[in-house]
Amino acid sequence: MTNLTKHTAPTSMIPSVIQDYSRKVRKALFKPKLTILSISLLNGRFKALSIINDTIHLSWERPGLVVSTETLRQAIQDAIHHTQYQGTYVAILVEDTRFITKNLQLPPMSPSDLIPILERKAQQEKNWEGQAAWCHRIGLKTRENGKVNIHLEIWPQEFVDQIVQICQELGLHLCQLGPISSLSESQLSMLPVEPGMATLLLTILEGKITFVCGKEDGTPLLTRHLFPTQDWVPLGERVGTEVNRTIMYITQQTNLSIPHIWFLGEEDHLTIGEIQPHVPTEIFPGPVNPDWKYWLWVGATLPIDHPNNFTPTHVLREPLRIFLTKAVAAIIVGFLILGVGTTSALQGFLAQNNDIVQAVSAKATILQQNQEQWQSRLVALQTQRQWAQAITAPVLPPLEGPFFSYLSTVIPPQIILHRAVMERTSEGWNLELSGRSATNLSTTLLALDQLVKHLGEGPYHVALQPDWRAKLLTQTTTSSGTKATSSLIPFTMKGTLS
């Protein structure tokens, strides 16, 4: 039961404009050709029509009545056989005495509030054991009290489940399971209605009289049924009375007027001539002369989102689910084939180039050895060269010999040199000269000054410490004070060569 509620509730929530637009887009884009087995089960009378690629193929009427589930299963099987139907889709329209049709007037409310009320109402109205399945359609909003008319169809849930199970067992996709009144309502859209007007369609189908009032766009406003139970009143008069009541109700509740009444039915039950005397509004015959094949065609073309479609949502989605499953499977298989192919191609490529890869590996090994060898050689070469260069690198020249040779040429004859020392340092050479002079002080100083000048100018540019003179004078004063007879004047000079 809840499945149907779920099915019908969203449908009523979606604006009809969007639904129409979606339907038009689907038709424009896909234009599927209709292949379906349309079945009607009207109070046990079983009829079937196979439609293949938008063309009526074969029809079949089962003799006798279908009264049980097993008989229905066999009837559908026979219908498939006799109509040579090879498709999978099936639409079933049912009229049964157990079914209940109610017109309710309820205050406007949200679907979340409305659904529980309708559910409770359906369970209250059912006259059979078990759950009730129901569908509803919101119709005309009354002007007097602001309530809305709700058309409620109540079926046994068990019957719906049995139909679904039979279709599953027979491999059929059930896409339509609705009441016969859905056919009448669907005919509103084919009637010519002037703008701003409404119309009333009177149908007689298998003896069931239905009044359907709709707007110019085919939207049903009110649906009523009339059962021929009062035999003492002529049927034409009774129908005319109900027509008048319906027109008055519509006129009262809306501003719409109904200028025409259309009659679509079986002439053997009732004719326009029998009704017209009791109705002031003119009654026209329908644009088509329907027979039961026509109604089966109409039933096959009902949209699956019809408000009175009792087919559970999961059953409706089954074809799409199967299609998606197949599509996904095809994609996966394609991917598998692609993957296997790619892997095989790569494997073949690798096998083909295996020799090259091995040769490259061997070459890489040899190259690594060569690299290490050449690196080792280069490092050894550089190390040995650095070592040799470090030994053969030029150092400070041996200056001592040449300097002492030069010293012998510049030393004055008055000067007696006792000690000459050259000591190498990191910056150059330290020089120390010491000796005595055999002349007087002034001559000694002159000679030493001459020596200092030569040493400072010469090729060696000796920088002598200037304190040699002070030391010499100090020593001379001390010596003359202590030992006046001494005639040798000592001196010491220190300097550097750089």
Add this chain to the structure above:
Amino acid sequence: MKGLLTIGKPNLQSLKEMALSLLFILALCTVGWLSFEQILTVQASQSQIQATNSLEQQVVQLRSNYLQAEPDRLKTELNEADILLFQNFTHLTQWGHDLQEQAKRLDLQTKFRILKTEETGSSIEGVILVPVEIQVLPQGTNSAYQSFLKFVKTMTQSGPRVDIQDMTILGNGKKATVLKIGLSVWMKATNSVEL
């Protein structure tokens, strides 16, 4: 209760779909993994080829660098360096004797003394510095100043590398009497690695 019933009895169709999905996923994973592995192998091969080419270029470059470094000239350089080094103390002693002989020709007497026999490391690997002191005395009565200078010249041009650290000439007012030379000679370390 209905939900519990659904959990307790899973739909057979759902189980089939789940099993099918698992099989597909497994197959996909297997194929994907194999493809991935193959692609990795191909990439590894390509990388190896590129690395090999790069390695080959490096080897060529190394060889070029080695040849540019003139390895044939190294032997000459090593020989030149080897000539400047004393091979050992025997060589040093022999060099001292040769100097004595040359000093005699200059009418000089030499005293040759190795100040320190233990190895003193230098900044150059495999080379030690040995301090040597040479004392030169004149044999005659004449001034030996010029002979001292000739001796120094002979010593510095004798071949091995000798670094004069200090040089002292002493005299007595009439002539030069003593020449003292402090040297630092370069010698191969006894435990040095033959280069």
